Amino acid sequence: MSKLSAGMVKVVKKVRGGVHVSHSKNTAEIESVRIPTPQKVVIPMQMHIGAPCVPCVNVGDTVAVGQLVGDSTAYVSAPIHASVSGVVKAVGDIPLPNGNISKAVTIESDGEMRLYDGVKPPTVETREDLIKAVRDSGLVGLGGAGFPTHVKLNVPKGKIDTLIVNAAECEPYITVDYRECLENSWDILSSIKTIKELLEIPNVVIAVENNKPEAIKILSAIAAQEDEGKDEIRVMPLSSRYPQGAEKIMIQSATGRQVPPGKLPSDVGCIVMNVGSVAFIARYLKTGKPLVSRSLTVDGSAVKEPKNVRVPIGISIGEIIDFCGGFSEEPYKIITGGPMMGLAVTDTDLPILKQNNAILVFSEKEKLKNETECIHCGKCAAACPFSLQPTAIERYEKIKDVEALKKAGAMVCMECGSCAYSCPAGKPLVQVMRLAKKVIKEAGDKK
Amino acid sequence: MSDKKMLTASLSPHIKSPKTTTAIMLDVIVALIPSLVAAVFIFGYRALAVTGVTVGTCVISEYISRLVMKRRNTIGDLSAVVTGIILAFNLPSTIPLWMAAFGSLVAIVVVKQMFGGIGQNFVNPAIAARIILMVSFPTAMTASFPNAFAWKNETIDAITSATPLAALKSGGEIPAIRDMLLAKSGSLGEVCAVTLILGGVYLVIRRVISPVIPLFYVGTTAAIMLVYGAVKNENAVMFMLCQILGGGLLLGSIFMATDYATSPISFKGKIIFAIGCGVITSVIRLFGNSAEGVSFSIIIMNILVPHIDRLTTPRPFGTVKEKKHKKASDEKEATA
Numbered sequence: 126m127s128k129l130s131a132g133m134v135k136v137v138k139k140v141r142g143g144v145h146v147s148h149s150k151n152t153a154e155i156e157s158v159r160i161p162t163p164q165k166v167v168i169p170m171q172m173h174i175g176a177p178c179v180p181c182v183n184v185g186d187t188v189a190v191g192q193l194v195g196d197s198t199a200y201v202s203a204p205i206h207a208s209v210s211g212v213v214k215a216v217g218d219i220p221l222p223n224g225n226i227s228k229a230v231t232i233e234s235d236g237e238m239r240l241y242d243g244v245k246p247p248t249v250e251t252r253e254d255l256i257k258a259v260r261d262s263g264l265v266g267l268g269g270a271g272f273p274t275h276v277k278l279n280v281p282k283g284k285i286d287t288l289i290v291n292a293a294e295c296e297p298y299i300t301v302d303y304r305e306c307l308e309n310s311w312d313i314l315s316s317i318k319t320i321k322e323l324l325e326i327p328n329v330v331i332a333v334e335n336n337k338p339e340a341i342k343i344l345s346a347i348a349a350q351e352d353e354g355k356d357e358i359r360v361m362p363l364s365s366r367y368p369q370g371a372e373k374i375m376i377q378s379a380t381g382r383q384v385p386p387g388k389l390p391s392d393v394g395c396i397v398m399n400v401g402s403v404a405f406i407a408r409y410l411k412t413g414k415p416l417v418s419r420s421l422t423v424d425g426s427a428v429k430e431p432k433n434v435r436v437p438i439g440i441s442i443g444e445i446i447d448f449c450g451g452f453s454e455e456p457y458k459i460i461t462g463g464p465m466m467g468l469a470v471t472d473t474d475l476p477i478l479k480q481n482n483a484i485l486v487f488s489e490k491e492k493l494k495n496e497t498e499c500i501h502c503g504k505c506a507a508a509c510p511f512s513l514q515p516t517a518i519e520r521y522e523k524i525k526d527v528e529a530l531k532k533a534g535a536m537v538c539m540e541c542g543s544c545a546y547s548c549p550a551g552k553p554l555v556q557v558m559r560l561a562k563k564v565i566k567e568a569g570d571k572k
Numbered sequence: 573m574s575d576k577k578m579l580t581a582s583l584s585p586h587i588k589s590p591k592t593t594t595a596i597m598l599d600v601i602v603a604l605i606p607s608l609v610a611a612v613f614i615f616g617y618r619a620l621a622v623t624g625v626t627v628g629t630c631v632i633s634e635y636i637s638r639l640v641m642k643r644r645n646t647i648g649d650l651s652a653v654v655t656g657i658i659l660a661f662n663l664p665s666t667i668p669l670w671m672a673a674f675g676s677l678v679a680i681v682v683v684k685q686m687f688g689g690i691g692q693n694f695v696n697p698a699i700a701a702r703i704i705l706m707v708s709f710p711t712a713m714t715a716s717f718p719n720a721f722a723w724k725n726e727t728i729d730a731i732t733s734a735t736p737l738a739a740l741k742s743g744g745e746i747p748a749i750r751d752m753l754l755a756k757s758g759s760l761g762e763v764c765a766v767t768l769i770l771g772g773v774y775l776v777i778r779r780v781i782s783p784v785i786p787l788f789y790v791g792t793t794a795a796i797m798l799v800y801g802a803v804k805n806e807n808a809v810m811f812m813l814c815q816i817l818g819g820g821l822l823l824g825s826i827f828m829a830t831d832y833a834t835s836p837i838s839f840k841g842k843i844i845f846a847i848g849c850g851v852i853t854s855v856i857r858l859f860g861n862s863a864e865g866v867s868f869s870i871i872i873m874n875i876l877v878p879h880i881d882r883l884t885t886p887r888p889f890g891t892v893k894e895k896k897h898k899k900a901s902d903e904k905e906a907t908a
Contacts, residue, residue: 146587297587373889385890458580469581485586492580493588497649500593500691503837511889514837534888542585549593550691556583 132349133341134330134359138381140374142510143366144543146465148336149297149424157304157420157433160448162236166208166439167219168194171227172479173265174272175201180230186213189241191415194230203273203479204263207232208417208437210239222461222470222478229476232439246413252282255323262409263416263479268302268370268399269462271480274406277398280391282325289379290317290331292340292400293363293370296463298424299483302400304433305420306333306340309404313344314351316407317358326396329358330379336365367465368541372397374510386537401482416479421445425485427454436477442484443473454488465542497550505544505554511537515544515554522561527568535561591779593690597650599780603771604657604827610764614755615665616723622760625669627656629676637685651690655679658698658827661761662820662867663705664717671709675701691833695874699828699867706867720755720763736818737863740811749810752817762823772826781830784842785849789825790816792850800858815857824866825849834874841877841884848873 129135171177176199182188188207195205207230215231247258260275268291290313294302306313317329331348333341345360352358361379363369373384375397382393390397405416417438424431429450436445442459446452460467461481477484505515513534521529538558545554611619634652638645646652659679663672679701684693706713717735735758736747747756753765762768775781797815801808815821829835829849836845849869856865 144589383890385892386888388890456579458582458586460584460586462584464584464586466584467586468584469579469586471579471581473579487586491587493582493586494592497593498646498690498692500596500651500832501837502596502832504591506837512886513888514885516837517885533885534891537888537890540584546585546587547589547591549589549591549596551588551592553583555585559583 129362130345132345132347132352132359134361136361136363136378138377139364140369140377140510141512142508142543143368144508144546145365146297146367146546148365150300150303150336151298151424152422152431152433153300153303153337155432157301157308157435159435160437160440160445162209162234162238163437163440163444165211165214165231165233166437167229167231167441167476168205168208168439169219169221169227169229169476169478170195170205171221171225172205172271172438173203174270175199175203175276177227178202178205180216180228182207182213182216182230184213184216187211188213188232189239190417191244191413192241194232195228201273201276203265203275204261204415205230206263206415206417207241208439209234210237210241211235220472220475222468222475229439240414244413244415246411247409249319249323249410252323252325255319258410259406261415262405264402264405264409265416265479266399267401267405267419267480267482269466269480269482271478274398274402277391277396278320278324280396284391284394285324285326285396286394287328287330287380287396288317288320288324288326289375289395289397290329290400290403291370291372291375291397292331292333292337292344293375294337295334295365295367295370296465296467296483297367298485299422299463301420301422301433301482303337303340305401305404306337306344309408310343310347312404312407313400314347314358316403316405316410318351319410320403320406321358324396327357331358331360331400332363332369332375332379333360334365334369335362367546368510368539368543371510371539371541373539386534419477419479419481421477421481422483423449423486424483425460425487426490427452427456427486427488429453438479439476441474441476442470445477445484446473446486452486456486457489457492458487460485460487465546466540494551496552499550499552502549504547504549505552508543508547510541510543511539513538513544515557518561519552519554519557522557522564525564527565530561530565536565538562593649593651596780597654599775599778600654600827601650601657603774603780604654604661604761606767606770607661607761607764607823608657610755610767611661611665611760614720614763615718615760618723619660619665619760621669622663622665622667622672623657623660625672626660626663626676627653629673630656630659630680633677633680634685637681638689641685643689646690649690652680655684655697658761659701661823661827662698662702662759664713664758665760666718667705667712671705671712675705678704693833694877695871696828696831696834699871699874702867703871717757717759719757720751735863736814737857740814740818741857741863746810746814746818749813749817752814756818758818759820759823762820765817765822768822768826772822775826775830781826782839782842784839785830785835785846786825788843788846789829789849789853790821792847793821793854796850796854796858800854815854819857819864820866821853824853824870828866829870829873834870834877836877836880836884838881838884838886840886841880844880844884845873845877848876
């Protein structure tokens, strides 16, 4: 992208490394559809980073869409709402896709999707109003991490100079953010203007990979128009190289700043928000309907009809796959999230969480090759966007050398998987990184 | 859900680059084939026989050593084939076949497998084998380079001549640039510069090797030779070109100095390594007894690779240089 038209801005500082992954954006041109109301939903109390919520409904209670079913007094947490109307059938422990156990509220749907009486648009006039409204909406980062958005927005005035709206969508297959850009571009811009004004953030950068020219065109046109020539809201086309959408990489691309290890984006004056989260805020401010549904991409070689589906939170993975025509082949692996960082799940009964942006079903064809010996080619180090040397970290991990691991920057790793993707020997390098982090953490605990 | 088949759970990423070790080695073989064809044209079927013996011995000895060591067999990764071809390229086409087999055995069993197999050898197996052969059988290794196309001339038994580098050193007749580009006297695989460069370009395009090492290696050598030629009041450009095209520099810089296991990982490390190779090659060629210095320079730099790697480890993202000093001073304060 050499030509920049109105409403666009160039990348300030490129990040090294990364890998070329196949885009596989098979669902990009298919309009999102809404799934029929499921018979039941299982709503876990842990769908965010931070403290789990405590259920505030009991078995037998009648609930309506948008009614609070779980909340927490902890600061880093996000309330949870009923995604269907009906009767609470169970409140108990369930396993989550990541293997943890969480409390969950099971609601049997009455099929009416009756909206809760208390749902009404919030009055938002100040910064505090906005943060409170975002908390009440139960919004968490919809791009996959699930960090409570109100915590992200609650930084001292004047500390933030750049809001980065992440629409890079660098993971293969996933197209929800792209569809969001096309289908709800005005929501995105209206939300950006509200956040920008109330939080007094001078600059806004919407980052999109250049494999989505349509999204870049639409957003930059609207940005130029809404901005009234002030040039404060601009679209930044990124090269299509995984992992451009990673938070720290995006910050460097947009501002040239590096977030030091263990620090937050706000420490370098930035807030990074997923484009879906941004669009949701606009809808919430208009309707007052909390985060009870979301869009996700269903794709992969073993799904009959790949598409983007809008689903209620807590619906089972299996039901969504059935809605997409079921399996076209024997499923071998099911992933929530993208193929580079997503989580392989063991069971199709598991519920969809707020932060899940995709379900990918792979057949046996996608089985990975067995690990062979390291040939010392250095492709992993060349691919690492954070300049780490995975093979060196592997060596230190084997001998549990805590100091060497720290110095090699094992804690810096964001587990983007670029190293493991590029490894010709098929080494599970992300696993190595996690083990290395564990070695460091355990050494810290002992002290 | 009715079908309760067990799904596979594994850590991300769930997709991987199609470039496996075997695919990489296959690319290297493809890159070597034009030079092999050229060698057969220039030296006749004897070139093919030597290559056949080295490749065969390499693969068989790798298979047997893995078997004896009770380790998973690795001949499928094709790295032994690559070693075999490269070793053959380093031998004169007239070498007795048993010597070629002996060299292959040394390369695979002693240099590669005894140090742990693929990726673990600390020097390039083909170069180590070549050096051992050169020291053990100096006559067979250096005195009998046949003339290009001598095999086609049935009236005369393979006329041998000095390689361009030897001629340059002893003041003999230097062949024309065109001959050095296409066919000259020398080791089997170093005699056609054009096909070697072709192979190198292919490897760079396929992203098997980075062009850093060949460019800096050849560049350093060229710079030194130019200066030397100018100081000696010779035709400096001609002298430089003869140094670059006349010997094993292209073969060494493209196919041997870029060996993964024995070259540095980082960009900076690669530059240091390549410049080191260039300097040592030039020093040996200009001031040593031997006309050729590529093998020795690469093997010396191979040994330094772990140190180069350590010195050129890049700084992890977001960390700052001062931190290290600060930490050190903090510790000093704590102990004081």
